[in-house]
Amino acid sequence: MLLNNKLKKTLLAAGTAAALTWSSLSLAADDTIKVGVLHSLSGTMAISETTLKDTMLMLIDEQNKKGGVLGKKLEAVVVDPASNWPLFAEKARDLIEKDKVAVTFGCWTSVSRKSVLPVFEEKNSLLFYPVQYEGEESSKNVFYTGAAPNQQAIPAVDYLMKDLEVKRWVLAGTDYVYPRTTNKILEAYLKSKGVDEKDIMINYTPFGHSDWQSIVADIKKFGSEGKKTAVVSTINGDANVPFYKELGNQGITAETIPVVAFSVGEEELSGIDTKPLVGHLAAWNYFMSVDTPANAEFIKKWHEFIKSDKRVTNDPMEAHYLGFNLWVKAVEKAGTTDTDKVEQAMIGLEFPNLTGGTAKVLPNHHLTKPVLIGEIQENGQFEVVSKTPEVAGDAWSDFLPDSKPLVADWTGKETDGKPCGNYNTETKKCSGQKYE
Amino acid sequence: MSASKLIQLGAFFLGCLLLLSSVQAETSPTWTQATALFKQASFDKTREAVDLLATSHEPQAQQLLQALLDGQLYQHKQTDALALLSDKDPLDLSTGQALGTVNKDDYRKVPINNTLRKYLRSKIGGLSLANPDPKVRLAATTGLLETITPEMLPQLQELASKESDQAVKDALQLGIHLASLSATDKPTQLAAIQALDGNLNPLVRNKLNPLSTNADPEIAKAAQASLRSIENKVSLNASIETLFFGLSLGSVLVLAAIGLAITFGVMGVINMAHGELIMLGAYTTYFIQKLLPNYLDYSLILAIPAAFMVSGLMGILIERTVIRHLYGRPLETLLATFGISLILQQLVRTLVSPQNVPVSNPSWMSGSLEINSVLSITYNRLYIIAFTLLVFAILSYLLRKTKLGLQVRAVSQNRAMARAMGVRSARVDALTFGLGSGIAGVAGVALSQLTNVGPNLGQSYIIDSFMVVVFGGVGNLWGTLVAGLSLGVINKFLEPWAGAVLAKILVLVFIILFIQKRPRGLFPQKGRAAGD
Numbered sequence: 007m008l009l010n011n012k013l014k015k016t017l018l019a020a021g022t023a024a025a026l027t028w029s030s031l032s033l034a035a036d037d038t039i040k041v042g043v044l045h046s047l048s049g050t051m052a053i054s055e056t057t058l059k060d061t062m063l064m065l066i067d068e069q070n071k072k073g074g075v076l077g078k079k080l081e082a083v084v085v086d087p088a089s090n091w092p093l094f095a096e097k098a099r100d101l102i103e104k105d106k107v108a109v110t111f112g113c114w115t116s117v118s119r120k121s122v123l124p125v126f127e128e129k130n131s132l133l134f135y136p137v138q139y140e141g142e143e144s145s146k147n148v149f150y151t152g153a154a155p156n157q158q159a160i161p162a163v164d165y166l167m168k169d170l171e172v173k174r175w176v177l178a179g180t181d182y183v184y185p186r187t188t189n190k191i192l193e194a195y196l197k198s199k200g201v202d203e204k205d206i207m208i209n210y211t212p213f214g215h216s217d218w219q220s221i222v223a224d225i226k227k228f229g230s231e232g233k234k235t236a237v238v239s240t241i242n243g244d245a246n247v248p249f250y251k252e253l254g255n256q257g258i259t260a261e262t263i264p265v266v267a268f269s270v271g272e273e274e275l276s277g278i279d280t281k282p283l284v285g286h287l288a289a290w291n292y293f294m295s296v297d298t299p300a301n302a303e304f305i306k307k308w309h310e311f312i313k314s315d316k317r318v319t320n321d322p323m324e325a326h327y328l329g330f331n332l333w334v335k336a337v338e339k340a341g342t343t344d345t346d347k348v349e350q351a352m353i354g355l356e357f358p359n360l361t362g363g364t365a366k367v368l369p370n371h372h373l374t375k376p377v378l379i380g381e382i383q384e385n386g387q388f389e390v391v392s393k394t395p396e397v398a399g400d401a402w403s404d405f406l407p408d409s410k411p412l413v414a415d416w417t418g419k420e421t422d423g424k425p426c427g428n429y430n431t432e433t434k435k436c437s438g439q440k441y442e
Numbered sequence: 443m444s445a446s447k448l449i450q451l452g453a454f455f456l457g458c459l460l461l462l463s464s465v466q467a468e469t470s471p472t473w474t475q476a477t478a479l480f481k482q483a484s485f486d487k488t489r490e491a492v493d494l495l496a497t498s499h500e501p502q503a504q505q506l507l508q509a510l511l512d513g514q515l516y517q518h519k520q521t522d523a524l525a526l527l528s529d530k531d532p533l534d535l536s537t538g539q540a541l542g543t544v545n546k547d548d549y550r551k552v553p554i555n556n557t558l559r560k561y562l563r564s565k566i567g568g569l570s571l572a573n574p575d576p577k578v579r580l581a582a583t584t585g586l587l588e589t590i591t592p593e594m595l596p597q598l599q600e601l602a603s604k605e606s607d608q609a610v611k612d613a614l615q616l617g618i619h620l621a622s623l624s625a626t627d628k629p630t631q632l633a634a635i636q637a638l639d640g641n642l643n644p645l646v647r648n649k650l651n652p653l654s655t656n657a658d659p660e661i662a663k664a665a666q667a668s669l670r671s672i673e674n675k676v677s678l679n680a681s682i683e684t685l686f687f688g689l690s691l692g693s694v695l696v697l698a699a700i701g702l703a704i705t706f707g708v709m710g711v712i713n714m715a716h717g718e719l720i721m722l723g724a725y726t727t728y729f730i731q732k733l734l735p736n737y738l739d740y741s742l743i744l745a746i747p748a749a750f751m752v753s754g755l756m757g758i759l760i761e762r763t764v765i766r767h768l769y770g771r772p773l774e775t776l777l778a779t780f781g782i783s784l785i786l787q788q789l790v791r792t793l794v795s796p797q798n799v800p801v802s803n804p805s806w807m808s809g810s811l812e813i814n815s816v817l818s819i820t821y822n823r824l825y826i827i828a829f830t831l832l833v834f835a836i837l838s839y840l841l842r843k844t845k846l847g848l849q850v851r852a853v854s855q856n857r858a859m860a861r862a863m864g865v866r867s868a869r870v871d872a873l874t875f876g877l878g879s880g881i882a883g884v885a886g887v888a889l890s891q892l893t894n895v896g897p898n899l900g901q902s903y904i905i906d907s908f909m910v911v912v913f914g915g916v917g918n919l920w921g922t923l924v925a926g927l928s929l930g931v932i933n934k935f936l937e938p939w940a941g942a943v944l945a946k947i948l949v950l951v952f953i954i955l956f957i958q959k960r961p962r963g964l965f966p967q968k969g970r971a972a973g974d
Contacts, residue, residue, distance in 0.1 A: 050898070053797055170557060181943050211942045214902055216893035217694070219687040219823065220937050227680075227816075232648035244798055244894040251803070251892075255810055255820040261560045279800045285556055381555055384513075391485070391555040 038081040039074070039343055041066060042101035044112025044122070044133075049089025050243075054322075055114050057273060058136060059084060061323045062111050064311040065330045075337050083107055091121045098122040102129040108343035109134065109333055111326060116140060116184050123148065130345050134333065136325035138268065138290075140187035144401035144414030144427035146349065150372045151329035152322060153291050154399040155191050159238070161377035162266050162289035163192060165392050166236045167199065170264065173233035174205045176225050178241055181210040185240035188268070192238060194405040205233070215245045218252040226256055229263045237265040246270055250282045260285025266379070272318035275386040283382045291375040292324035292361055293388040301360040318386070328365045328373065331357050353417055363396050370414035370427075372399025402428070472498045473536060477522050480515075480552050489558060496565040502535050504566065509535070511562045516549035525549060564589070576607035583613040587620060587645055595621045616643065623649045628658065635664045640671055642679070642815040647672060679817040684934050690823035692930020693830035694892065696923055697885040698903045699910035700834065703922040704878035705757075706911055708841075708854045709871065711765055712772055714779040716907060717900025718786035719879045722756055723749035723886020724895040725790065728799045739804040742887065749883035756786075757879020761872050769871075783900065790897045798896035807891055826888050833884060834923055840877070841919065850874050854917070913953050915963030925964055929953075 043062045045055035066080045074080055083105045087094040094113065101107045102125070109132045113119045116139050126133045126147040138153040166172040175196055179185025189208055196206055207228050209221055229235035241249055246267065253265070266287040272294050275283070294305065301319075304327065309315040332355050337343055340351040352367045359365045359375070366374045374396040380388025402412040411432040415421045421429035426436035472494055479491035492510070495503040509515040509526040515535075516527045525541060526533040527549060532541040554562075567585040570578050586594075598621060602614040622634035635653070638646050650672075653665035698720060705713045726749040727742065734741045760782055768775045807825060810818040841847035852860040853870045861867050889899065910929060914921030929949060936945040960966070 209941070212946065214894075214898075215942060216902070217691050219690065219820070220684065220934055221942065223683060223687070224938070230644035232644070232651075244896065247798070248893050252820070255808060255822060256818065257810060257812075260556050261563070264556055278798065279802050281802075285559070287556075389553055389555070 038079045039076070039337075040081050040083050040105055040107040042098075042105065042107035042110035042112065043082055043084045044087060044094065044097060044101065044110050045084075045114065046089040046118075047084075047086040051089040051114050051118075054273060055089075057317075057320075058111075058114070058322055058326055060312060061308075061326050062330070064308065065327060067311070068307065069330075069334060075334055076341065076343075087118070091115075091117050094118045094121045095125050098125045098133075099129070102126075102131045107131070108337075109348070111136070111329065113137070114322075117182070119148075132333075132345055132348065134326070134329035136322045136329060138321070140184045141191075141401060141403055142187060142406075142409055144370050144372075144416075146371075146416055146425065146427060147345070148371060149329060149332075149352065149367070150399065150401075151325040151332075153375060153377075154372055154401065155188055155403055156400045157291060157372075157375050157377055157397045158268055158289050159188050159192055160195055160405075161394055161397065162268070162287070162379060163195065163238060165289075165379050166238075166264070166266060169392065170236065171234050172236040172264075173201075174228065174231070174235040175201065175207070176228060176235065176237040176263075177206065177208045178221070178225075178237055178239050179210055180215075180240065180242040180245060181212055182242075185210065185242070188240050189238075191403045191405050194403075194407075198405060211241070211245065213243065213245065215241075216248045218249050222249075222252045222256050222258065225253075225263065226258055229258070235263050237263060239265050239267040240269060241267070242269045243274075246274065247278050250286065254282035260287075260381070270382075271320040271322075272386060272388070273320045275382065276316075276318050278386075280382060280384055280386050284384050286382050287379055287391070288382065288388060289377060289379050290321040290388075291377060292319075292321040292359070293378055293380050293390060294319045295380070295387045296361045296378070296390060298360065298362045300358060300362070304360055324360050328357055328359060332365070332367055349416065361393075366396070368398055369417045369419065370399070370401045371416060372401060374398050470498075470500065473500060477517075477524060477536075480517055480524065481522055483550075483553055485553070485555055485558055488552065488554070489561060492558070492562060492565060502538050504570070505533075505538075506535050507562055507566050510552060510554060511559060511566065513551070513554060515552045515554075516546075517552055519548055519550055524552075571601065576610055579605075579607065579610045580613055583610055583617065587613070587617050587643075590617055590621050592621050592625050595625075616641070616646075620645060620649055623653065628661065631661055632664055635661070635668050639668045640675060642672065642675060644815060676816050679814065683817055683819075684938070685931065686819055686823070688931030688934035689927060690827055690930070691934055692927035693827045694889070695906055695910050695930055696926030697826070697830045697833065697888055698882075699907040699914075699922050699926055700830075700837065700919070701878040701881035701885060702907045703911050703914070703917075703919055704837075704881065705875055706908070707917040707919075707922070708850060709874055709878075710772070710854070711769075711875070712776045712779065713765075713878075714776060714904065715760065715783040715786060715900075716879075716882055717902075717904035718783045719753045719757060719882035719900070720886040720889060720903055721790065721895075721897070721900040722753045722786070723883030724801070724890040724899055725794065725799070725886075726752045726883065727887045727890040728801050728895055731801060738802055739806060742804050742807070742891070745887045746884055749887045750880040751883075753883025753886065754876040754880030757882075758872050758876040760879075761875035765875065766868065766871060783904075787897045787900070794897075796897060798894045801890040801895050803891055822891050826891070829888055833881065834919070837881065838919055846870075846873060909950075909953055912957065913963055915965035915967065917967045918963075918965045921963055921965035 043059050045059040046052050047056055047059060063082055066082045069075065070079050083101060085097045085101060087097045098110065101110055111134045113122060113133070113135050114137050119135055119139070122133065123145060127145060131147060133148045134151055135148055136151050138158050139150065141154040177189040177192055179189055193206060193208065211221065225237060264287055266289055268289060270288050271290060305319055308319055309317065332352060333348070335355050335357065336348045336351040340347040353369050354367060356364050356366045361376060361378065363376045364374070368374065376396050377394045378390050379392040380390050383389055401414040402409040404410050411430050412428050413420055413431055414427045415429065416425045416427065418425040421436060422434065424436060429436045476491040476494050479487045492507060495506060505526070506515065506524065514526050514528045516525050517523070518525065524535045525544070526535055527544065527546060532544045533539070534541050563585055567582040570582045573579050573582065595618065598614055598618050602611060602618060605611045605614060619634045619637050622630045625631055635650070638650070647669065650665045650669050654662055654669055656662040656665065701719070702713065702716050705711050705716065727745040730741045730745045730748055731738065764778050764782065765775060768778060803822060807822040810820040811824065812818040841850060849860070849865050849870045852863070852865055853867050857867055893899070910926045911922055913929065914925030932952070933945050933949050936948055940948060
């Protein structure tokens with residue numbers, strides 16, 4: 007009986023304590039601004055996306071140390087959409103409806119972005135998308151902090167054309183929307199520069215392709231006709247390793263036929279045998295090897311946060327860094343986290359990027375970014391061989407006939423006063439969000 | 443100490459100082475200028491420095507250029523001294539003396555890009571045409587061929603007359619013919635076209651192409667004829683190459699499927715974890731390479747028995763704990779082994795890493811065997827074809843000529859009868875499953891040389907493996923071999939005109955149609971047991 011009483015008391019005490027914590031928690035919750043983090047922590051994309059989740063936690067932690075935003079602490083709400091595209095939409099809905107997040111940072115693949123887009127538009131919430139993508143999109147509810155094709159693919163091709171005097175082009179990619187759209191734009195661009203149809207070879211392979219013998223042999227044949235040849239690669243993920251290995255085995259070096267890749271960064275190079283890749287190129291808006299005080303500081307903080315100085319930084323991480331800091335600035339400028347007000351406050355804001363320039367938010371929800379071309383080194387880092395000044399991101403490519411007349415302007419200045427993401431300058435009509 | 447001695451000593455020190463300063467003064471103005479140019483760390487300035495050094499007669503110039511090309515040229519952050527830092531002894535390039543131990547942090551690497559590398563190669567090539575090593579001479583001559591002009595003819599002829607090495611002589615001869623193609627007098631040109639007939643070097647085609655539309659009909663005709671015969675040869679070589687690619691893809695399929703041919707074909711167990719057993723073999727290779735980082739060339743050989751043991755034991759464990767309770771219930775086996783495959787994948791993800799792990803190729807598996815200018819065969823594929831045939835031969839021998847093989851065949855044909863004859867069927871089951879799994883592990887060693895080693899490795903091969911076994915005829919090793927190789931060849935012959943994605947789909951459609959016609963595959967099992 008005595009024992010029982012004791013037990014009761016303990017239980018009661020525990021219960022009260024629990025209730026107290028609960029109320030203090032919910033009290034705290036009212037006092038915080040919630041930030042959604044929508045990155046896959048399992049499945050095929052986990053390799054790349056987990057790093058971005060950690061980046062967001064680091065940025066939020068840092069902001070809280072500075073006193074938060076509008077006098078409130080930030081609270082990260084991390085969910086795992088498990089590399090499952092429809093699940094992205096469900097998790098996004100949960101974040102907005104249940105957790106009432108003020109803003110969400112997330113997605114990697116284009117298909118996941120397309121999947122959550124209707125949710126963010128329906129619920130009128132903000133998404134920051136940090137990865138280079140194929141363009142042809144501008145939503146009022148999305149800020150594209152990664153590169154549009156004119157901030158990565160086209161400057162890379164320009165570099166090859168001018169500096170390396172490339173005359174023949176192999177466009178090789180994995181078979182999905184980003185490479186297909188990018189290659190369509192590049193093909194049109196090359197033709198506009200006077201490249202002949204028979205000097206362009208286009209090739210698509212399935213995800214995770216590992217038998218590259220015939221394709222590499224084709225590239226070799228294509229490149230042996232006396233004109234300088236280069237490969238523009240939108241090959242995605244780990245299919246790159248056997249691709250470069252096969253190039254090496256068949257005797258193709260970066261000097262004979264250079265490969266410029268848009269999906270190979272520091273993260274992808276860490277932990278693979280880089281020997282066959284040395285000298286090949288990649289185009290990004292950020293490289294870890296860029297020597298600026300801001301970048302050194304960022305890398306130092308990252309190593310401290312992740313508790314390992316072996317981890318690398320990469321381009322999408324910088325995109326999140328820019329996106330997050332710009333959002334903080336916008337919220338402070340607007341004095342609220344209300345979507346519409348923050349969205350308008352964002353446009354025109356500037357923030358120094360890590361490689362020494364300035365990122366400015368454009369009316370089409372893209373950023374200005376410098377384009378860097380780097381050569382892969384044996385240690386998995388890039389040696390910058392070319393750097394452009396900041397390039398303004400273009401939502402609708404000027405090299406596709408269908409999207410040439412389209413402009414995006416969420417201030418309404420260029421679009422007849424009404425904010426519009428796809429205003430047709432020829433018909434003077436905003437064709438609405440669902441324009442295909 | 444007397445005054446005179448002091449003076450002597452002083453003079454000695456003074457002499458030493460003078461000597462030292464004279465050593466310092468030995469760095470010529472060209473060298474100092476180049477050093478200053480390198481310091482600016484701009485590619486244009488580096489190129490200027492390369493020009494300066496290549497035309498100078500500095501004793502260390504060639505060594506410096508080579509170091510720059512290899513990415514081993516470093517400059518001291520304070521003194522600007524140029525040094526060669528490699529895995530071996532560091533070298534001060536201005537004096538050519540060893541530096542002893544240096545702190546790499548004091549140095550800054552001189553940056554280099556592809557344009558510069560190419561430029562450097564041509565510069566070094568010019569310097570090394572007279573190199574005593576025939577390999578260096580050959581490389582220099584081959585580099586020269588691309589930029590050949592008729593003005594170089596006398597020089598080439600002189601070199602060719604003095605050359606003793608046959609390969610270099612051939613290369614020089616080719617250069618002479620190529621240069622004569624652009625000559626101005628017709629007989630020389632015609633003779634060169636004649637001499638180059640059937641030469642597969644792409645440079646020849648590129649030079650002949652403009653000549654085939656030459657204003658002189660005789661030259662044009664000769665060039666066209668020559669081009670045609672070259673094209674014929676090229677397309678013949680291309681077919682051989684495609685056949686080789688097909689056989690190599692096929693041998694990979696056979697290797698992945700042959701273990702399954704035993705567990706599924708002979709025992710009738712649908713083992714969805716087969717791919718993960720391959721993956722375990724690949725990871726074994728990774729761990730052995732990690733254990734023996736200094737014996738990269740041999741660790742792969744060692745990995746073969748190790749992977750066989752690891753996967754084989756894992757197979758026996760699976761058989762003893764799960765599969766033996768499910769014999770005769772194919773659906774349950776399928777589900778259970780699918781579960782095991784997920785468990786094994788997650789195990790690797792948790793214990794090793796969710797990322798791919800790096801497996802290096804030993805030096806003898808890199809590169810290719812050049813048969814002629816348009817046909818070269820990569821060593822790694824060649825070894826894997828040979829390896830597949832070896833594994834197949836050993837396995838056939840095991841099943842046909844040994845006691846275990848006899849028991850395996852007996853149990854698979856008629857379990858009850860075999861047991862009545864005193865065969866311990868449970869033991870045979872475990873050993874057979876272990877054998878099939880072990881072979882999967884060995885396949886993993888081979889695959890680790892071709893593709894990424896990661897937790898998902900197995901998944902990408904399981905479908906293909908079942909496809910090969912079903913196509914070849916369940917329970918028949920020869921069927922698996924023929925099916926794997928022919929699927930590989932069909933795939934590779936389709937690929938050039940259908941693309942990699944469509945070729946794969948077409949092969950699948952073909953198999954579906956084939957199975958409709960012949961449900962038992964290419965080589966159906968015959969006999970009473972087969973009629974179950």
